[in-house]
Amino acid sequence: MSIVVVGSVAYDGIETPHGSVDRILGGACTYIALSASYFNPVKIVAVVGDDFDQEDVDFLASRNIDLAGLERVPGKSFFWQGVYSADMNDRTTLRTDLNVFADFQPKLPESYKSSPYLLLGNIQPALQKSVRQQMNGVRLAGGDTMNYWINDFREELLDTLKDWDFLLINDSEARLLSGETNIKKAAHKILSMGPNTLVIKRGEYGAMLFRQDQFFVVPGYLLEQVFDPTGAGDCFAGGFIGYMAQCGLDLKKGQIDRKELSRAVIYGSVMGSFCCEEFGPNRFRTLTRTEIDARFQEFKAFTDF
Amino acid sequence: MSIVVVGSVAYDGIETPHGSVDRILGGACTYIALSASYFNPVKIVAVVGDDFDQEDVDFLASRNIDLAGLERVPGKSFFWQGVYSADMNDRTTLRTDLNVFADFQPKLPESYKSSPYLLLGNIQPALQKSVRQQMNGVRLAGGDTMNYWINDFREELLDTLKDWDFLLINDSEARLLSGETNIKKAAHKILSMGPNTLVIKRGEYGAMLFRQDQFFVVPGYLLEQVFDPTGAGDCFAGGFIGYMAQCGLDLKKGQIDRKELSRAVIYGSVMGSFCCEEFGPNRFRTLTRTEIDARFQEFKAFTDF
Numbered sequence: 001m002s003i004v005v006v007g008s009v010a011y012d013g014i015e016t017p018h019g020s021v022d023r024i025l026g027g028a029c030t031y032i033a034l035s036a037s038y039f040n041p042v043k044i045v046a047v048v049g050d051d052f053d054q055e056d057v058d059f060l061a062s063r064n065i066d067l068a069g070l071e072r073v074p075g076k077s078f079f080w081q082g083v084y085s086a087d088m089n090d091r092t093t094l095r096t097d098l099n100v101f102a103d104f105q106p107k108l109p110e111s112y113k114s115s116p117y118l119l120l121g122n123i124q125p126a127l128q129k130s131v132r133q134q135m136n137g138v139r140l141a142g143g144d145t146m147n148y149w150i151n152d153f154r155e156e157l158l159d160t161l162k163d164w165d166f167l168l169i170n171d172s173e174a175r176l177l178s179g180e181t182n183i184k185k186a187a188h189k190i191l192s193m194g195p196n197t198l199v200i201k202r203g204e205y206g207a208m209l210f211r212q213d214q215f216f217v218v219p220g221y222l223l224e225q226v227f228d229p230t231g232a233g234d235c236f237a238g239g240f241i242g243y244m245a246q247c248g249l250d251l252k253k254g255q256i257d258r259k260e261l262s263r264a265v266i267y268g269s270v271m272g273s274f275c276c277e278e279f280g281p282n283r284f285r286t287l288t289r290t291e292i293d294a295r296f297q298e299f300k301a302f303t304d305f
Numbered sequence: 306m307s308i309v310v311v312g313s314v315a316y317d318g319i320e321t322p323h324g325s326v327d328r329i330l331g332g333a334c335t336y337i338a339l340s341a342s343y344f345n346p347v348k349i350v351a352v353v354g355d356d357f358d359q360e361d362v363d364f365l366a367s368r369n370i371d372l373a374g375l376e377r378v379p380g381k382s383f384f385w386q387g388v389y390s391a392d393m394n395d396r397t398t399l400r401t402d403l404n405v406f407a408d409f410q411p412k413l414p415e416s417y418k419s420s421p422y423l424l425l426g427n428i429q430p431a432l433q434k435s436v437r438q439q440m441n442g443v444r445l446a447g448g449d450t451m452n453y454w455i456n457d458f459r460e461e462l463l464d465t466l467k468d469w470d471f472l473l474i475n476d477s478e479a480r481l482l483s484g485e486t487n488i489k490k491a492a493h494k495i496l497s498m499g500p501n502t503l504v505i506k507r508g509e510y511g512a513m514l515f516r517q518d519q520f521f522v523v524p525g526y527l528l529e530q531v532f533d534p535t536g537a538g539d540c541f542a543g544g545f546i547g548y549m550a551q552c553g554l555d556l557k558k559g560q561i562d563r564k565e566l567s568r569a570v571i572y573g574s575v576m577g578s579f580c581c582e583e584f585g586p587n588r589f590r591t592l593t594r595t596e597i598d599a600r601f602q603e604f605k606a607f608t609d610f
Contacts, residue, residue, distance in 0.1 A: 087486060181392060184529050205510040206524055215607050219511055219522040224489050262610035302520050303608055305567035 001139075001245045002041040002066075004112050005033045005238075006131045007121020008101060009046040009070065012280060013081035016088060016228045024280035025056045027078060028121035028144070031231035034284040035238025035271040036119070037063040038292055040245040043112045045069035045131060049076040049100045063284065068109040075100040088226050089203065108134040117245040119237060122146050125153055125160035132163055139250050142166030142195060144237055150176050158193060165251040166197035168237050174200050183208070197251050199240065199265060201233055201272075209265050216262040219303065221273035221295070228279045232272040239271030240264050263296075270295045306444075306550045307346040307371075309417050310337045311436045312426020312539075313406055314351040314375065317585060318386035321393060321533045329585035330361045332383060333426035333449070336536035339589040340543025340576040341424070342368040343597055345550040348417045350374035350436060354382040354405045368589065373414040380405040393531050394508065413439040422550040424542060427451050430458055430465035437468055444555050447471030447500060449542055455481045463498060470556040471502035473542050479505050488513070502556050504545065504570060506538055506577075514570050521567040524608065526578035526600070533584045537577040544576030545569050568601075575600045 007029030013022050029046045036042045043066035052072060060067060081095040106127055113136050120128040120143030132141055142164045149157050150173060161167060167190065171183060177193075178186035183200065187210040190198050198210045206220040243264040249256070270292055277283045312334030318327050334351045341347045348371035357377060365372060383406040386399040411432055418441050425433040425448025437446055447469045454462050455478060466472060472495065476488060482498075483491035488505065492515040495503050503515045511525040548569040554561070575597055582588045 182528075182530060184527050202510070205507070208524075208527070215527075216610065217524040217527070217607050218610075219513075219524045222489050222513070222520075222522070223487075225487060259610050266610055300610075302522050303610075305521065305523075305564050305571055305605075305608075 002115040003117040004115045005119045006045040010078035015083040028234045031234035032238040035235040036242035039242030045106045047071040047104045119241045125157040129160040162194040164195045167195040168199045170201045214258045226276045232275045235275035236268040236272035240268035243267040307420040308422040309420045310424045311350040315383035320388040333539045336539035337543040340540040341547035344547030350411045352376040352409045354380040424546045430462040434465040467499040469500045472500040473504045475506045531581045537580045540580040541573040541577035545573035548572040
């Protein structure tokens with residue numbers, strides 16, 4: 001079942017302890033779409049400038065990503081530049097040029113509007129809401145947000161969240177959104193804001209899933225080398241919704257198969273871990289579904305007792 | 306099968322966001338012994354001053370802990386005072402008075418020497434080595450260490466580790482000991498130093514177990530309120546060796562039941578989580594084995610997929 005993904009398609013400049021790239025394909029929408037494309041057909045909604053390379057269009061198309069909603073306008077594409085700390089647990093943003101993204105007004109092609117799955121990448125809450133409203137009969141919608149929207153667009157965000165089935169955020173964002181230091185208390189407060197399902201991402205430490213009566217935790221995958229963590233959280237989101245769409249999951253139903261939902265969290269973790277293995281989205285140039293399923297089995301093996 | 310535990314028996318002054326105590330029973334040996342006592346008979350080796358309260362002797366004895374090796378000498382008991390940060394992930398030591406512990410020379414009672422299990426709490430490596438040498442026919446020995454010994458007593462520590470079956474340390478200590486930033490690389494380097502089994506504790510994020518050909522990860526238990534984390538790592542150690550002793554595990558054998566060993570890590574995590582629920586070791590005044598086994602089952606439930 002097809003998945004609509006909205007967010008940024010951008011160029012990134014990245015410096016990690018393992019090297020640097022001046023300009024590489026990036027953006028939340030890019031990572032989510034690439035990741036989810038291993039599970040189900042994906043349709044993206046985004047905007048790029050006239051500097052957007054044909055090579056990158058071809059890369060996305062090679063993963064069967066529907067680009068009908070990828071608007072191209074005069075100007076430059078969104079550009080982000082950042083540098084990671086030695087242990088790669090922190091990063092400093094050196095530059096954020098919104099460029100054509102500053103005036104982004106997502107417009108869904110007709111062919112997108114009946115897709116049953118919707119993933120709203122980290123953009124202004126009002127835009128996320130507008131996309132949600134353009135869809136007819138969505139079975140499952142959810143997305144991501146960040147500190148900036150939680151702090152400075154709080155009411156707009158709360159109004160947007162009301163219509164979401166799930167929210168994916170990291171632990172510091174969960175604390176900020178809820179005003180609670182304790183993660184368990186924070187989670188239950190967020191579950192009263194609209195989403196019936198909350199996934200808290202903890203980077204290298206894994207992720208936690210909360211519903212009113214269900215709870216699941218997975219540790220992170222231990223990589224021998226983290227090459228570049230850019231996009232890992234978005235790839236988690238892509239694997240999470242990708243697997244839910246593959247199973248046709250509906251989170252609004254009273255009785256959810258908790259294990260099926262947990263497997264979506266595992267696939268999210270699997271995709272996030274692969275993302276870190278090369279610069280930018282390069283791992284997705286070679287990654288196969290067979291490798292993905294093998295890593296899923298690794299998770300089974302190293303968490304079973 | 307009985308377990309010999311060596312380490313500090315002390316008084317602590319603790320301040321957390323939930324309150325403070327001026328003087329409460331503490332010390333690594335105390336926590337390890339209390340925790341392990343739920344699984345197997347425990348015999349402790351430690352020294353206290355003549356200020357050590359009868360009430361605390363009675364508390365340890367009430368858990369059937371053998372106190373024949375608890376030496377009492379003139380002077381004051383080891384005293385540690387610390388204050389925790391708001392999120393309790395950091396603590397600052399305000400005072401460390403070694404007192405009678407400064408001249409501690411562990412002497413094992415004859416009745417201890419044939420115990421098959423030995424847990425060496427965090428004390429000077431040479432003293433850990435001396436205890437190991439006083440034992441006859443130990444089946445399984447291991448313990449803990451810390452930054453101070455890794456930095457300033459490195460050769461002595463490496464010489465001591467050679468005879469251990471397992472080492473329990475936290476992730477920053479593993480990086481320091483190995484000189485590797487990546488935890489997977491750090492772990493394999495440490496496994497070449499002597500211990501065939503390494504447990505890396507990650508506080509609220511759980512723990513990882515490494516052997517040459519085995520790997521297991523468990524996420525942390527999510528408490529609604531962390532009251533006081535003092536001693537949680539030692540209680541982990543107590544649950545870990547306690548369960549191994551209960552099963553009669555021998556880590557030197559070629560074929561180890563990986564799941565049985567993983568369950569020891571879970572019991573470690575369970576005991577560490579209970580420890581945080583009250584000030585100092587107070588949770589062990591009421592804790593029952595039934596509660597412990599129920600929490601073990603909770604771990605089963607929230608990690609299964």
